[in-house]
Amino acid sequence: MTGPSAGRSAMTPRAALAKRRVRVGAATVAYLDEGPACPAGDGAPPLLLLHGCPFSSFVWRKVIAELRDRFRCVAPDLLGLGDTETPPGADWSLPAQAATVVGVLDALGIEQADVVAHDHGAATAQLIAAEQPRRIGRLVLTNAEDYDNWPSRDELPFVRATQLPVLGRLVLWAWARPGLFRYALRSGKAVHDPSVLTAERLDGYIAANLADARRRAKTRRFLAGQLDPANHRATTDALAGLRAFDHPTLIVWGADDPHFGPEWGRRLREDIPGARRLELLPHTGHLLMEERPGELARLVAGFLARPPGADSGAGAAGSSGSCSWPAAAGHEEGAHRHG
Numbered sequence: 001m002t003g004p005s006a007g008r009s010a011m012t013p014r015a016a017l018a019k020r021r022v023r024v025g026a027a028t029v030a031y032l033d034e035g036p037a038c039p040a041g042d043g044a045p046p047l048l049l050l051h052g053c054p055f056s057s058f059v060w061r062k063v064i065a066e067l068r069d070r071f072r073c074v075a076p077d078l079l080g081l082g083d084t085e086t087p088p089g090a091d092w093s094l095p096a097q098a099a100t101v102v103g104v105l106d107a108l109g110i111e112q113a114d115v116v117a118h119d120h121g122a123a124t125a126q127l128i129a130a131e132q133p134r135r136i137g138r139l140v141l142t143n144a145e146d147y148d149n150w151p152s153r154d155e156l157p158f159v160r161a162t163q164l165p166v167l168g169r170l171v172l173w174a175w176a177r178p179g180l181f182r183y184a185l186r187s188g189k190a191v192h193d194p195s196v197l198t199a200e201r202l203d204g205y206i207a208a209n210l211a212d213a214r215r216r217a218k219t220r221r222f223l224a225g226q227l228d229p230a231n232h233r234a235t236t237d238a239l240a241g242l243r244a245f246d247h248p249t250l251i252v253w254g255a256d257d258p259h260f261g262p263e264w265g266r267r268l269r270e271d272i273p274g275a276r277r278l279e280l281l282p283h284t285g286h287l288l289m290e291e292r293p294g295e296l297a298r299l300v301a302g303f304l305a306r307p308p309g310a311d312s313g314a315g316a317a318g319s320s321g322s323c324s325w326p327a328a329a330g331h332e333e334g335a336h337r338h339g
Helices: 057-067 094-107 119-131 156-162 167-175 178-187 199-209 213-225 229-237 262-271 293-304
Strands: 005-008 018-024 027-034 046-050 072-076 113-118 136-144 249-254 275-281 335-337
Touching (some): 027 057, 057 199, 072 094, 113 119, 119 136, 136 293, 156 167, 156 213, 199 213, 249 262, 262 275, 275 293
Parallel strands (some): 046 113, 113 136, 136 249
Antiparallel strands (some): 005 018, 027 072
């Protein structure tokens, strides 16, 4: 494991974000590192942001812009996605993702971080919470792959299409065209409001995982893992540990996500001892950090601003307009909707 080095992503200038790179085992992990004390990282509480599939740390740019004055925001590209590189045939399973994320924290000298995680990144965070809970201070889970819910029924046709001989490569080649990728995201219901699929966003998505044959090959292999039953079992196998995770946990959910609906957030709230609150964002789909970045950032900042110990103990809950927790002992916190 080696220390971080500065660099630029291979993204187009329009979508480019400055990234650093660090060796974790055989992987070279690309990551964003933004905050008031960067690049040294001293003085600001670390906040780890984990993206979903098949995206990259690019999806967090607007949330990071809202939070980097108060937190050191570290957002790695997961194995097989974005600018992170591994040797041929490397393990990209969920346990490997979790081990690599912990390796990034080790390489950056971060003993414990607060975590905000989405989709496949949220599945990764669940494994860390279950197996190495001391590495997470507070946890925010959003529209997560969890239990046995992934890939969703609506996603399956898209994922399977990428694995077809010959046709699969053509599908990914077509998605590298902004108009066709916009159509795929709209058809796949990645967002509730299609107007958020701007040229800037599409450029960033395509540059990360579809821009050339090598990136498309990585994406195709990554998506194959979404169909692997052994990989699926990782989230179910983590349940025993997750049900012992008593660190303060906030669950934020795009209420109109057809892939992972609010019922999955409710199950997590019931199963995670530290979870007292589920925030539902109406008129918001799966990519809530793209549709409601300011609202998500405010919820995260309010949650993390609570004094140490304020979120612990039986019963904390809060009002529907804030991230405070309940005061009445034994009260079961319900879902809050933000208008």
